[in-house]
Amino acid sequence: MSESRAEGRLLASLTACFYGLFTLLPDSHSLTVKWPWVAIWQIGLLCPVLWLLWQLWHWRRVRSLGNGLDWCVGLGIIGLLISSIFAQFPNQARWYGWWALCFLAALYALNNYLDNSDRRDRVLATLGYVGLFFVIISLSLWTTQTLMPELARLESLKQYGVNLPFDFSVLELRNWAPLGHQNYVAGYLMLILPLFAGLSILRVGWRRYLWLVAIGLGLLDLYSTSSRGGWLGLFALCLFGLGVLLFGSRIPKLWLATRGMATIALLLLLVFANNRLRTLIVAILQNPGGGELAYRLINAALGWQMGSDRPWTGIGIGGVPFAYQKYRPIWAGRESELAYQLHSTPVHLWAELGIWGIIPVLGAIALLVYWLVRHQLRQTPIAHGDRILLWSLYGGLLVYGMMSLTDYQLDNVAISGAIVIYLACIASIFKSQKSDLETRYLKSPQKSKFNFPFYVGFGILLTALIWLIPIHRAWQLSSQGFLALSQEKVEIFVDRLTRAHQLVPWEPYYLYQLGWNLGDLALRTNDPRQRQQLFNESIAWLQKGNTISPYQEFGYSNLGWLLLQSDPKAASQAFARAARLVPAKRGVMFGLGLSLLGQRKADLAIEAFSLEGLRDPLFITSPVWRSQGLQPIYSQVLDRMATRYQELLQKYSQSEEMNAYLHRSRGGLYWWQGNLKAARADWEAYKTPLSQTILALAEGKSPQAILSQPPSSPEMMLIQAWANPSQRANLLRQAWILATKTKLPAEIERNLLASMERSDRFDRWLKQDAPVWQYRRQRLGFGVLSRHIDGSIPTDFWIVADNIAMTTWFAELLTSPVYMPELDLALQPWQDAVIKEILP
Numbered sequence: 087m088s089e090s091r092a093e094g095r096l097l098a099s100l101t102a103c104f105y106g107l108f109t110l111l112p113d114s115h116s117l118t119v120k121w122p123w124v125a126i127w128q129i130g131l132l133c134p135v136l137w138l139l140w141q142l143w144h145w146r147r148v149r150s151l152g153n154g155l156d157w158c159v160g161l162g163i164i165g166l167l168i169s170s171i172f173a174q175f176p177n178q179a180r181w182y183g184w185w186a187l188c189f190l191a192a193l194y195a196l197n198n199y200l201d202n203s204d205r206r207d208r209v210l211a212t213l214g215y216v217g218l219f220f221v222i223i224s225l226s227l228w229t230t231q232t233l234m235p236e237l238a239r240l241e242s243l244k245q246y247g248v249n250l251p252f253d254f255s256v257l258e259l260r261n262w263a264p265l266g267h268q269n270y271v272a273g274y275l276m277l278i279l280p281l282f283a284g285l286s287i288l289r290v291g292w293r294r295y296l297w298l299v300a301i302g303l304g305l306l307d308l309y310s311t312s313s314r315g316g317w318l319g320l321f322a323l324c325l326f327g328l329g330v331l332l333f334g335s336r337i338p339k340l341w342l343a344t345r346g347m348a349t350i351a352l353l354l355l356l357v358f359a360n361n362r363l364r365t366l367i368v369a370i371l372q373n374p375g376g377g378e379l380a381y382r383l384i385n386a387a388l389g390w391q392m393g394s395d396r397p398w399t400g401i402g403i404g405g406v407p408f409a410y411q412k413y414r415p416i417w418a419g420r421e422s423e424l425a426y427q428l429h430s431t432p433v434h435l436w437a438e439l440g441i442w443g444i445i446p447v448l449g450a451i452a453l454l455v456y457w458l459v460r461h462q463l464r465q466t467p468i469a470h471g472d473r474i475l476l477w478s479l480y481g482g483l484l485v486y487g488m489m490s491l492t493d494y495q496l497d498n499v500a501i502s503g504a505i506v507i508y509l510a511c512i513a514s515i516f517k518s519q520k521s522d523l524e525t526r527y528l529k530s531p532q533k534s535k536f537n538f539p540f541y542v543g544f545g546i547l548l549t550a551l552i553w554l555i556p557i558h559r560a561w562q563l564s565s566q567g568f569l570a571l572s573q574e575k576v577e578i579f580v581d582r583l584t585r586a587h588q589l590v591p592w593e594p595y596y597l598y599q600l601g602w603n604l605g606d607l608a609l610r611t612n613d614p615r616q617r618q619q620l621f622n623e624s625i626a627w628l629q630k631g632n633t634i635s636p637y638q639e640f641g642y643s644n645l646g647w648l649l650l651q652s653d654p655k656a657a658s659q660a661f662a663r664a665a666r667l668v669p670a671k672r673g674v675m676f677g678l679g680l681s682l683l684g685q686r687k688a689d690l691a692i693e694a695f696s697l698e699g700l701r702d703p704l705f706i707t708s709p710v711w712r713s714q715g716l717q718p719i720y721s722q723v724l725d726r727m728a729t730r731y732q733e734l735l736q737k738y739s740q741s742e743e744m745n746a747y748l749h750r751s752r753g754g755l756y757w758w759q760g761n762l763k764a765a766r767a768d769w770e771a772y773k774t775p776l777s778q779t780i781l782a783l784a785e786g787k788s789p790q791a792i793l794s795q796p797p798s799s800p801e802m803m804l805i806q807a808w809a810n811p812s813q814r815a816n817l818l819r820q821a822w823i824l825a826t827k828t829k830l831p832a833e834i835e836r837n838l839l840a841s842m843e844r845s846d847r848f849d850r851w852l853k854q855d856a857p858v859w860q861y862r863r864q865r866l867g868f869g870v871l872s873r874h875i876d877g878s879i880p881t882d883f884w885i886v887a888d889n890i891a892m893t894t895w896f897a898e899l900l901t902s903p904v905y906m907p908e909l910d911l912a913l914q915p916w917q918d919a920v921i922k923e924i925l926p
Contacts, residue, residue, distance in 0.1 A: 104130030134192035165442025173402020182404035217278035227263035272316025284478030381422035417907035597631035654684030754900035
C-alpha cells in the first residue's frame with residue numbers, strides 16, 4: 087500500500103479545500119445557516135472525520151498530541167457529552183456538539199500527518215496563502231461594495247449643502263468581508279498576521295517581500311474593520327513581538343525600545359484617526375458602564391448567571407439563543423434584547439458548558455505556556471525555522487485570546503480551523519524534540535486483531551449521520567416552502583414547513599415562521615372568512631412554538647396582538663409573559679393595556695399605558711392617542727406618568743444622573759400637555775439650547791428673534807425651515823440629512839411642507855399637525871439569531887404610528903439616549919404588580 091493512500095491524502099486535500107472555501111466565500115458565516123450551504127459545510131465537516139477514520143483503519147491508533155494536551159481534549163469531549171445529555175435544549179446541544187467533535191477529529195487527523203518539519207512548513211505556508219487571499223478578497227469586496235458606494239452617496243448629498251464624513255460608527259460601513267461581520271474578520275486577522283510575520287522572516291527573495299506586503303495589507307484590512315477587539319489584539323501583538331525581540335534576539339535593546347515606542351505611538355494615532363474608536367474612548371472615559379459596552383456588560387452578567395445556575399453541565403452548547411431572555415437582567419432595558427453568542431468566549435463557554443467549558447481551556451493554556459517556558463529555560467535545540475514558526479503560532483493564539491475576551495467566534499469555520507492548525511503544529515514541534523520520537527505512523531498490529539478504535543469511530547459517525555439526515559431534509563423542505571411563499575403559493579409553503587416541523591419537532595423556527603407568515607397574510611386579506619381561518623392557524627402555530635421555546639418574547643408578543651380582538655384575556659396573558667422576558671420591549675405594555683381595556687379594566691390599563699410611556703417617553707407623542715378608544719383616558723395616562731416621575735425623583739434624589747433624566751423627561755411631559763410653567767421649572771436646572779428654544783416658541787416668541795444664524799443643529803435648522811417659507815424645502819432636506827444621514831423621501835417632504843403651510847404656530851404644528859409615519863417594526867436579526875436565514879424577516883403585528891417631527895428631531899425633549907439601568911430597575915416593581923394581576 088502506498089504511503090499517500092495510507093495517510094488519506096485525498097481526504098486531507100478535500101478537508102483543506104472545504105476550509106479554504108468557507109474562509110474565502112463571501113458572507114460565509116451566515117451561509118452556514120442557509121440551505122444548501124448548511125449541507126455543504128456539513129459535508130466539509132465529514133471530511134476530517136473520514137480522514138481520521140481512514141488513518142485508524144490503516145494504523146489502528148491515533149498519535150497523541152503529547153505533553154498532556156490529550157487530557158484536556160478528553161475533558162472537553164466529556165463536557166460535550168454531558169452537555170448533550172443534560173442540556174435544557176438537548177437537540178441543539180447535539181447539533182453544535184457534533185460540530186465541535188468534527189474539529190477535534192481534524193486536530194488529531196492533522197496531528198497524525200504533521201510528523202516532520204517539511205510538512206509543518208507546507209501546511210503553514212498554505213494557510214498563509216489562504217490568509218493572503220483572504221485579505222485581498224476582504225479589501226476588494228469592502229472597497230467595491232461598501233466604501234465606494236458610500237463615498238458616492240456622500241458626494242450626492244453635497245448638492246443639498248451637507249458635507250458628511252465617512253462614518254465607521256455605522257455598522258454597515260465596517261469591513262464585513264468575507265466572513266460576514268467585522269469582528270470575525272478582525273479575529274481571523276489576529277490569527278494570521280503573526281503567521282505573515284513569521285513567514286516574512288523565514289523566506290528570502292521575492293517571497294519575503296510578498297509576506298511583508300501581506301502584513302501591510304492585513305493591517306489596512308484590520309483598520310477597515312474598525313473592530314475594538316481587533317485593535318486590542320493588535321496592541322497585544324506589538325507588545326508580544328517587542329518582548330520576544332528584546333529577550334530572544336541580538337538586536338540592540340535601545341534600538342528595539344525606541345522603535346517599539348514609535349510603533350505604539352503610531353497605533354494610537356491610527357486609533358484616534360478612526361472616528362468610531364475615538365468616540366468610544368471618549369464615551370468610556372465619560373460613562374464607563376454605558377454606550378457601546380453596555381450590551382457586553384449585560385451579556386457578561388447574563389452568561390455568569392447561566393453558568394452559575396447549572397455549573398456542572400451548563401445550559402448546553404448552542405442553548406444561548408433559546409434561554410437568553412430567561413436569564414436576561416431587568417436592568418438591561420432595551421439593550422441587547424436577544425443574542426446567539428455572549429460576546430466573550432470565557433463567558434460563553436461558562437454559560438453553555440459550565441466547568442467543562444473552562445477547565446479544559448485553562449488546562450490547555452497552562453500546558454502550552456509551561457512547555458514554551460520549559461523549552462526556553464532549558465534552551466532546547468529547536469531548528470531555526472521551527473523556532474520562528476513557534477513564536478508566530480504562540481503570538482497568533484495570544485492575540486486572538488485577547489480578542490476572544492470581547493467576542494465569541496469558535497462557531498466560525500475559518501477561525502476554528504486556523505486554531506486547530508496552530509495547535510496541531512505546536513504539538514508537532516514539541517514532539518519533534520523528544521528523544522523517543524515516534525515513527526511517521528504506527529505499524530499495524532496483526533490482521534487478526536479487532537480494530538476497536540476504527541469501529542467505535544465508525545459507529546459514532548453512522549449514528550450522527552442517521553440523526554442529521556432528517557435535520558437536513560427539514561432544512562431543504564423549509565427552503566422550498568419559503569421559495570413557494572415568495573411566489574404566493576401559500577398551500578405549498580404551509581405543507582413544506584409543516585413537514586419540516588414533523589421531521590424536526592424540537593426546532594421552533596419552522597413554527598414561528600408558519601405562525602408569523604399566516605398571521606401576516608391574515609392582516610393583508612380582505613375576505614373575512616379566509617382572514618379568520620388564517621388567524622386561527624397562525625395562533626395555533628405560535629402557541630406550539632411557545633411550548634417548544636418558552637423563553638422567546640417574539641412568540642408571546644405577536645401571539646398577543648393576534649388574540650387582541652377575539653380573546654382579550656388570552657392576549658393579556660401572552661403580553662404579560664412577553665413583558666416578563668423583556669420588560670422594556672416597546673409596544674408590549676401598550677398591547678397589554680389595550681387587552682385590559684378590552685376586559686373593561688380601565689385602571690389597570692392606565693397603569694400599563696403609563697409604564698409604556700415611562701420606558702419610552704416619546705410614545706406619548708404618538709397620534710395613536712387621538713383614536714376614539716384611547717382619547718378619553720389619555721390625560722389620565724399622562725397624569726399617572728407625572729405622579730410616577732415625582733415618586734422616582736424622591737427615590738433618586740441623591741443621583742445626579744437620574745435627577746437630570748427625570749427632570750428632563752417630566753419637563754417634556756409638561757410641555758407636551760401645555761403646562762409651560764411646570765415645564766420651565768423642570769427644564770431650568772437641566773436646560774439645553776433646544777429646550778429653551780422650544781419653550782420660547784411655545785410662549786409665542788418670534789423664531790427670528792430666537793434662532794442663531796446659521797442654524798447650529800438639525801433641530802434648529804428645522805425651526806428655521808418653518809420660519810422661512812422661501813427656503814423651507816432646502817432647509818428641510820438639510821435638516822433631515824443631518825438627523826438621519828439619508829436623503830429626505832419625496833412623500834415625507836411633501837407632507838412636511840403641506841403641514842407647515844397650514845400651521846400658524848410652530849408649537850401647534852409640532853404637537854398636532856406634523857405628519858404621521860405608520861409602519862411595523864422589523865425583527866432584523868430574527869434569522870441570524872435563530873440560526874436559520876432562509877425565511878422571511880418578521881415584523882411585529884403592531885402598527886406603530888409616529889409623529890415624524892418628534893421622532894426625527896425632537897426626541898431629546900422627552901428622553902435621553904444615555905443607558906439608564908437604574909430606571910428599569912425602578913419601574914420593575916410597578917410592572918410586576920400589573921403582571922401579577924394577570925399571571926398570579
